[in-house]
Amino acid sequence: MDDYAQLLAELTAAGALGEEWRGAFERAPRSAFIPDAVWAPDEDTLSGYRRITRSDEPEAWWALADADDVVVTQLDDGADDGPGIATSSASMPSLVATMLRHLDVADGHTVLDIGTGTGWTSALLSARLGDRRVTTVEIDPAVAAEAARSLAKAGFHPHRAIGDGLDGRHQEAPYDRVHSTAAVRTVPRAWVEQATPGGIIVTPWGTPYANAGLLRLVVGEPGDPAHGRFVDNVSFMWMRSQRPHRVTDFAGAPGVRSASAMDPALALNDVNAAFAIGLRVPGVRFEHRWNRADPTGTYRLHLSDGADSWASVHYDEWHTEDTVLQAGPRRLWDEIVTARSWWLKEGRPSLSRFGVTVAADGAQTVWLDVPGNVVG
Template identity: 40%
Template sequence: MDSSEEIALRGLLGEISNELGSLASQWERAAWATPRHRFLPDRLWVGETLTLCDREKSPDAWFQAAYANEPAVTQINDGKDPGDGERWPSSSASAPNIVFRMLDMLDVEPGAKILEIGTGTGWNAGLLTRVAGPGTVTSIELDPGLATEAEERLRREGASVHVVIGDGAKGYPERAPYDRLEATCSVRRVPRPWLAQVKPGGVILTPWDSPWICYGLLRLTVDDAGNASGPFSPHSAFMVMPDQRTNLGIYRDVVREDQQPEESATTISPWDVAGQDFEAQFAIGIQLRDVWRTWQKAPVEGVSSRLWVATTDATSWAAVDWDGKSQGRFTVWQYGPRRLWNEVEAAYGWWKLHDSPGPERFGLTVTPEGETVWLDSPDQHVFATG
């Protein structure tokens, strides 16, 4: 490692330590033994516009992106050329601060058997094996190209990881049972095979997503009966496991010209439920597990902003309009068998009534039959689903 690399890594680790309060010495040693830039491809996509940053053409910009405390997007549109169309991230190296936050939460000891869901660049698997030991980590990746590249990087860096190509939702029973299972993609429901492949007392750690918002981490402990329960914590934003994504467009899939919505009004601001209050959004998403939303600016004359709300089966929708002038009053349009805005108001009202709890007050219990969301303790149920 040359001096510029040492300076960059030292600066990054210092920033992470400041954010987390401290960085465990075992993970600091792992970071020095597993430099992040050696696990990144030569092409990254940076900024909100996902502009291509090529290492050969812009080495300084690429290196800066490699050691920024931000996600590094390594693939867009599932590896397909978007042309002039919309670009969206389909694989990335997670922001280093959340990587080390999750590693600390995972509580890894030497010799622990670990299953990682989503190999990505291989960096996280490399960090894990530096602490758990050679041959202890199995990492599964759905994309064959990404898996091959990650396996080569790990081999080059002397990190002994068993990389397999497959569907992470199914786990990898061939090397079960595991002491720890860590997902590097968000889930909206916990795949049941994970419970069967983790030992009693073992930990499942996964980023959490709802169609409403991608926010939160879930840490489950598996019991002797094969169930799992544990709390959420704040932060994190990961891409959703492919088979759990919502791929809908309001005008393409939901709204039709012949639909006749009902008009009403509300005093609840759409920004209260879909703005910058992530704790409110988490609480709404954890209650309305099949509802998503999107914003539209100036959709028609006389409307400055519109919040769309729809079910993931595209059968019900609502739109909340602000004319840009009125204070505390918004027009509501609703269509379908469900009155979605009423449901959003009820979920938001419940959250306010319970003293606006953050994700750390919520938890989840998972059994083979279903999932139950709880508040403060597992016996205080909020929502259950099969």
């Protein structure tokens, strides 16, 4: 049994891969859609990645291709001189199987696949439903061209389009299912409008603070809202036009120093807490910073709202008077502390207790337990 067959057997035994999808995974192995050159994590490089090619390092390439892990296939939107940010990938097989299970497709369904990427997911959908029932959209022409070659070589011919997936694809609409492999902060109105009543939208969804939810949305009748819950904890690359801002530097702006009312580790140590915090602190993004000469003593959480507010808090001796530094019209660290207190007060709700409503006009609200209990 080769490595991929072993992986499928393990996913089936674990319940992640159902029999209704097993044949599609067998007919469309992920390795057929992994490009010759990929990027493997490497802490010894400035970018954090090392380029591996199938021709030069076949064993390393195959180990990545047949593993239950993400394979990075593009850095920095294809630029040669970028900072080393992963911008396209082949998703974990177990996660792909999970998302397809939540999509709940049946024979005869049509599917809009947002984010062609390597083409693997659209191949799986084509293997399950047939080429003519799958439409896939990719924003990056180079990525789309590579996927087209892989799909054709593997014998799959779904409808393909190059464009912004946020606009959907009205030419082949309506769709019984909409499946996205890129995260959104706001569900596009076009996806809802191009889906049939009772149709299902499955997409990664997050906030700048916590890109962590897998949303399963059920579309209502025309003019009615769509409702859905978060069904799993996932993290995907953002849709390009919904990418959060980069965390800004302080740039010498005056700030207010204080002690922290909370251990900063508590702001991120639980994905459910982080998800709730992200809902309560709109627009806020974080990153970790430290001085490599003294990583323990200088390690801090840096926050920015992409506008005029920022904050930082040191992990070391966080209770001392000068640990927190905040500036701008918002006190971002205070908001974080308040948001986590709210999460505790609500009984530490798990991610799956939250949901989303998309109104007919495209307005989006997030709620806890029931649609009327809006999280502001």
